[in-house]
Amino acid sequence: MTKQSKPVENGEGLSKHLQSPMQRRTFFRYASASAAAATILLTTSCDDDDDDMTPPTSGVDLGSGDSGILNYAYALEQLEAAFYTAVVAQSGSALTTAEMQVMMDLKNHEVAHREFFKAALGQKAIPALEVNFSSINFNDKNSVLQTARTFENLGVAAYNGAGKLFTDTGVGLDYLVLAGKIVSVEARHAAAIDDMISGGNRFGEEFIDSNGLDRALMPADVLSAAAPFISTKINFSNLPK
Amino acid sequence: MNIFKILQDIEKTDAEVYDRLSSRRKAMSSFGSMGKKVALAAVPLAMGSMFKKAYGQSTNSVLDVLNYALTLEYLEYNFYDQALKSSGLNLGANRDFFTEVRNNELAHVNFLKAAISGAGGTPVSEPTFDFSANNTFSDWNTNLQTFLALSQAFEDTGVRAYKGQATNLVSNSDVLTAALQIHSVEARHAAVVRRIRGLKGWITNDERGAGMPSQTQAVYDGEAQTTQAGINVPQISGISAAGVSESFDEPLDMATVNSIAGLFIKK
Numbered sequence: 001m002t003k004q005s006k007p008v009e010n011g012e013g014l015s016k017h018l019q020s021p022m023q024r025r026t027f028f029r030y031a032s033a034s035a036a037a038a039t040i041l042l043t044t045s046c047d048d049d050d051d052d053m054t055p056p057t058s059g060v061d062l063g064s065g066d067s068g069i070l071n072y073a074y075a076l077e078q079l080e081a082a083f084y085t086a087v088v089a090q091s092g093s094a095l096t097t098a099e100m101q102v103m104m105d106l107k108n109h110e111v112a113h114r115e116f117f118k119a120a121l122g123q124k125a126i127p128a129l130e131v132n133f134s135s136i137n138f139n140d141k142n143s144v145l146q147t148a149r150t151f152e153n154l155g156v157a158a159y160n161g162a163g164k165l166f167t168d169t170g171v172g173l174d175y176l177v178l179a180g181k182i183v184s185v186e187a188r189h190a191a192a193i194d195d196m197i198s199g200g201n202r203f204g205e206e207f208i209d210s211n212g213l214d215r216a217l218m219p220a221d222v223l224s225a226a227a228p229f230i231s232t233k234i235n236f237s238n239l240p241k
Numbered sequence: 242m243n244i245f246k247i248l249q250d251i252e253k254t255d256a257e258v259y260d261r262l263s264s265r266r267k268a269m270s271s272f273g274s275m276g277k278k279v280a281l282a283a284v285p286l287a288m289g290s291m292f293k294k295a296y297g298q299s300t301n302s303v304l305d306v307l308n309y310a311l312t313l314e315y316l317e318y319n320f321y322d323q324a325l326k327s328s329g330l331n332l333g334a335n336r337d338f339f340t341e342v343r344n345n346e347l348a349h350v351n352f353l354k355a356a357i358s359g360a361g362g363t364p365v366s367e368p369t370f371d372f373s374a375n376n377t378f379s380d381w382n383t384n385l386q387t388f389l390a391l392s393q394a395f396e397d398t399g400v401r402a403y404k405g406q407a408t409n410l411v412s413n414s415d416v417l418t419a420a421l422q423i424h425s426v427e428a429r430h431a432a433v434v435r436r437i438r439g440l441k442g443w444i445t446n447d448e449r450g451a452g453m454p455s456q457t458q459a460v461y462d463g464e465a466q467t468t469q470a471g472i473n474v475p476q477i478s479g480i481s482a483a484g485v486s487e488s489f490d491e492p493l494d495m496a497t498v499n500s501i502a503g504l505f506i507k508k
Contacts, residue, residue, distance in 0.1 A: 108487075108488070109484065112480045112485045112488040112489075114478075115477050116469055116470075120470055159425075161418070163417055163421045168412065178469060180424065181469070183421065184424060184425060184490040186425075187426070188428050188432035189432075189442070190429060191428070191431075191433050192432050200338075201436075201437065203430065203432065203433045208426055212426060213422035213423060214423075214426050
């Protein structure tokens, strides 16, 4: 019987694992897939008049394998944390005290997520992303809540879609559990925001299909939806498929 | 069941088993001390966790997990369906919400049954439920507050239950993704029920929250964790321990969930 890799039972030394030889092996496994993926992305990318689109092989590289997925999550958490930080700083007059209390909680949660991923990734962490909130009116309740709704539901779909991309042994299992610990909090956020917008106990029903399933989106779709809010170009072409 | 015989058989197949378990003596002594605390019926479960420790694999098959999920969905669906049909329960403005939730739970039941059959398994039969839990919550279908408290407990349990099984589903990406897609719907339900009850949508520390019966505390035990993957998150983020505990929902193992759900299932 061949020896199988042991799980990291308490998750300690997560960042050490990311630097380990195992991860290099994982990198090679995915490196070959990335070339094919880049071709597909190039053929499906931009309209001629859309000069915002950049070939996916430029920009901040999320990397490959499990750490690539963690960087993907880190990017989304950076976006959310920056948004709620701005809301707490700027939207005081637009929101009720109760609404602002929720926004302060959301800011704390997203900052905790962001800093967690940064620490877990260590040297592999992507740099701080530059956000673009020019389309958001922070003095308008509707603009703030609708943006929150977009981000939270996108976050839920992103984590749901990314679960299967982690390696299915060893430390990859720890990452899957961690993503699970976070996605349900994002779903709680999404429901609370919808409840606030509707004033009538809505919880994002329109994101749930006839089988009672929430959305699950792949990185290309998620990052394309997030792109208007992120100035930094993100290269996700090396992520697991 | 002869544990010594089983260990001998494992030894024949895998000579290194005790290295994985640290030592045979330690393996046996854990069983010894466990025996004082748990009934014999729980031993297969303990074996399961031992194998998981040794090989990093779970003995729960995907079908077992799906049937476990199906039982929980049966419980939730019946709870809401019976409540909606109870003439003594005034849901008021919340009736639409609980109708939507009931419909989601029914969709989960049907989805899981189809998934189990599709994978060549047999869906477990629907249990008979007693939502009064042997008269512990005897007014569950006449008193809105009792109903809401149980709803919160079931939804928060559901979130933890699915989360606890994610790693047992990695051999099948489609099933894993579907389970995650149900998991986040349960979290949406949980958040709104909590808000209806006047709480935050998220769990602070391991608090069950104002008005929750003490019998529901098992649903929240272990939720106060602030160190994740060996990282002390309050320390590196500057966010309070309470805030960090809210930011991460914790999984719950199958045995604990079954003991919670079992209170409401007629034997």
